[in-house]
Amino acid sequence: MTRRTSIQDIFKIKSVSSPKIGADRQSTTLVTHLDEEKNDYITNLYRLQDDGMQQLTYQPERLSNVRHSNDGQWMLFIAKADDKPQVFLLNSAGGERVQLTDEKEGVNSADFSSDGSKVHYHVSNEKGDGEGEEESKDDKDKKPEPVVIDRMKYKADSLGLLKEKYQAVKSVDMETREVETLFEGEENFTLHETIGGDVHVYSTDASEDPDFNFNQTLYIKKGDAQPEKIPTAEGGVVKVDASPDGKHLLIVEMGREFENATHATLHVYNIDEGEKQHVTGGLDKPVGDYVAADTQQAIEQNPAQWISDTRFVFLVSDDGSVNLYEGSVDGEIRPLLEGRHHIFGMDAAEDHAVLAISTHTSPGELYRFDFESKQLDQLTHVNRAYVEETEIVDPEDITFNSGDGTEVQGWFMKPAGYEEGRKYPMITNIHGGPHAFYGNTFFHEMQVLAAKGYAVLFVNPRGSHSYSQSFVDAVRGDYGGGDYSDIMAGVDYITGKYDWIDQYNLGVTGGSYGGFMTNWIVGHTDRFKAAVTQRSICNWVSFRGVSDIGYYFTDWQIQAEFGDIDKMWHHSPIKYVDAINTPLLILHSERDFRCPIEQGEQLYIALKYQKKETQFVRFPEADHNLSRTGKPNLRIERLSHLTDWFEKYMD
Template identity: 55%
Template sequence: MKHISIEDIFNIKSVSAPKAIPGHGVTYYVTTINEKDNNYVTHLHEATELGLKQLTFDKGRISQVDHSNDGNLTLFVAKGDNDKPQIFLLRRNGGEREQLTSEDEGVSEPRFSSDGTAVFYHVNVKEEDDKKEDDDKKDDKKQPVHITNMKYKIDGAPGPFGYVPEKKQVVKKIDIDTREVETVCSGEADYSFMAELSDGIIYTTNESDDPDFNFTNTLYVRRNGEDKVVTLQDKSVYGVEVSKDEKHALLLTTDYNYKNAAHLTIELLSLDDFTLTDVTGKLDRPTGSAVVQDVQQSEESHVVKFVSNHDFVFLLSEDGAVNLYKGNIDGEVRPLLQSEHNIFGMDASDDTVYLTISTPVSPSELYQFDLGNETLTQLTEVNKEFVDSKEIVEPESIRFNSFDDEEIHGWFMKPAGFKDGEKYPLVVNVHGGPHAFYAHTFFHEMQVLAGLGYAVLFTNPRGSHSYSQKFVDHVRGDYGNTDYKDVMASVDYVLDTYDFIDENRLGVTGGSYGGFMTNWIVGHTNRFKAAVTQRSISNWISFRGVSDIGYYFTDWQIQAGVDDIDTLWHHSPLKYVDNVETPLLILHSEYDFRCPIEQAEQLYIELKYRKKTAEFVRFPDADHNLSRTGLPHLRVKRLEYMTDWFKKYLNEENH
């Protein structure tokens, strides 16, 4: 049986985004990678009592599916006539898909009205000055970009510089029959539609006197034309789920006191008197998911969903897994489905929960969970042929005590084709975030490394999600200290536990925060014989001014600004470049605005200046998400560069 290879990226399919069809079953996406066209294709499928059926066939991608309450209409977002994302409509009784909107700037997050006669959606509206600049550009002459706010660019935005025109998000509503459009919410800030009520809507706005430093929103309930604010005390709302009787709403919230390290929690809001009741904060684990993976495409999911006026289901990240829980308006919660798996898609009807699940040995499939007898049934076998044809290495879940006796969780993989009595090199892989987490999920990159004969170690050091709020918050202000010690403790643990690892052939890699940690590691120890740093951070001083999140990320995470250069420099791997003896390969995307490429440039030049062993690979047409959603041929090249570097410095014949 063949080991998993780099090229298997083209053989893995992603099953994602289950969406219950009232009275009929469920739709879901199947995303494939087209090697010839070098792109991704996402099709809509359905599973009903009649079986499995493909519903769309275009060579593009669709997203953001919703179904009307009677199950007869389906909408989704795809590229429209003007090459912008528009809403399309499918009728259950047949016919071609219909383009419903023609917005100049495209649309996002469409949702049917409860009676199915209209669709709410979001659109960005430009300021008058921006419209004028657009008119000026029509003469094909390059024009200056006039910037007045600090949040003026974002990683992944169209164009080579990541600029975000100064637009305001508004909520609109389109009548399906007449195609008449009305603006529901608009103003001097961004508005987001959250839910419809029989006599109004629930929405949020980020209106603020100081938008550059505002990172929360305000929740409003509009009934009979009257808007009432819901007091949340320095929290933000990211989603709202309303019970059918409209007596309660479940809010997805985060506490700004922990900045971007905060758990996502669920609170119950009484729509009568606006009292709030904690639902999941008491569990001290985050709801939803922040799993790091590289094959689950087109992820869309409910985090919480009412299944009756009294009961609801929700997803909870705990100890490296994403599990299904049940709760009720009385405040009771209990697990329904706990396992070594990653539930990355969920929706529910009254008696059934639909899930897309990945395990360490299965990329993804669709399942249904019966709420009556609490049993799980697999509905698809999209990846069966791939799984059956490959030797997939099952990671072993490990737990060990770090330097201060804090328990750390992670995974260890033996090399594919492992033989007793042989010695093997080890590659340590550090995740980004830092407030993300490795999980019980299929990871192509890890399987590739194991398939090439490496033992693989990946862990959740402090700062990782799916553990306590204290655990995830610990890393803030402590970069390169406890987190570094946790990673090194994991190396010590596996060397003590598995005698087949050659301690003289250790490699390390990671991306984003994991790239920072890779840079930090090689500046503080020479135990590793090869390192590959990806989309990394090397200098917090310059990062503060050039990253799309720099000025507030350094405040929140390093807890210092330019008035405290010593602290920024102390936590910068560039400061320790003289200590580097490990051969270092630097991989970075040209259009990465989260960790801009100047971070790699500085590191590379200083290493070469000091006659260190270093090489630098720049990826065109790629942003911060290259390893997950980048152009397929560049994803392949990234893995080739990485594995070639490890072959050069870790393989036995080179020692």
């Protein structure tokens, strides 16, 4: 006898992620669960074996950044020591962990050098911070001090106010434990790859105008020679991977032709000849994973990887799925594994890949995919008991045309326990981004709504990834235009298809961009009986000055410069507050610096001032990612308030 999904199921669902294949062909993975008593996330390291999984770490902590040395002798990972993340070594044969670093501000990421003699790692140095300076640990007598700010990038979501720091690269010798600094300065260095013992591929964001610099320049440095610039498009370097023979680089880059709506692309760079080839130019889909989900934890993005001197595999967000592709240095690419699934983790050897895969009815497991036979074998069963005991609704795939004929993809879930002849209410759920996308993956929030007796509609309006570049770009400068038409066309399509949906009993919700769109919708139609807006934007005029990304995101997305108040106001949902008649619940995190809580405050006061039906729920110690990585008790509260509001106002 199965039970329906509950809000408390976040404590039952485990996340298996970040697979890594060692030189001995044994694989490791991270497994995360939510500890209700500790009110925290616990991530431990496991090794996959023929008869199951061997747990390698047991501390109640959160591990990350697992790497295997090329000789198979060592693993490294990052975990906290004295409340700072440090690098630890673990012998593959067993034994206790050994702390490798003791950095004052902790370590950001780490990897073995390709020859295995060193571990390279990244640290953030405060501007003007001298080596060896000690900071007092006794702050009881410390008086408050003013914070002097002269940069625009002075705060960040989840972190708050930022000290002026720059990422440097250090190296520690595996035998002598001697530490040296490879790259440092008043710029952010990222070491992407090493070849042999003395070739480094790195990037830097050095700029004369750092406030408006969103570009990384890629270099290769051979020994003591001067670094050589590797040509890349203006924008960011997502990943660089050196071929096993050291002759080619696989480069994933995110250009700026369409600002943050630009597809990530894949390139092969011939080191000796200095030539770069764009291998995904004809694909018109983004390289990597951009799915919106809420149960997968400790994910390490690995969009592309070599499997031989001439062949590589990579992930593609593709029409609502994330699929596995293969390519070669001659520029040919082809799909290897396509399906109604979300590949959210990948590592590969010459003959197989280990993949973390989720579907609508599975939170996620690891699988082995054989490149020759194309056979997919399941390796883990961490969520088997949960799936077997729970009634999980598998949504229907839908495709419909928007008002201007644009084709839009989405999914529709019947209520859990659906019975013929009954009328059911429906909730439309809108994703954030806007350049994320709903996909073929498990989504706990959707399952909760279905378990509560609602039909659930979720679609990918223009602006969503996994489709063409023109589709992703179409939302910019048109917030509340074509995207609004796409969502309402989905409501029209599905209510027209199924007469058992109560058209007078509809709800709408969404977070971030989805919160903006929820605000916009209730200001432009009375079709919905109840609405819940989460971590939303309501006023673009104030947003550009208070968000950690506001001053450039508004330029990029609304395409309104600083003085264009009319355009920003036109796209601001608060402008239309007079027309909001739908009862609107406002959920917002107090430490949200992406869509700051003043956005929720403005909307709440505007609604109350006009005697509208509303309520404002503030979540302390929570940031923009509350629904995905927030404190477990607050995640429970968020879903409880959301479902209670719909139950109150929908029959």
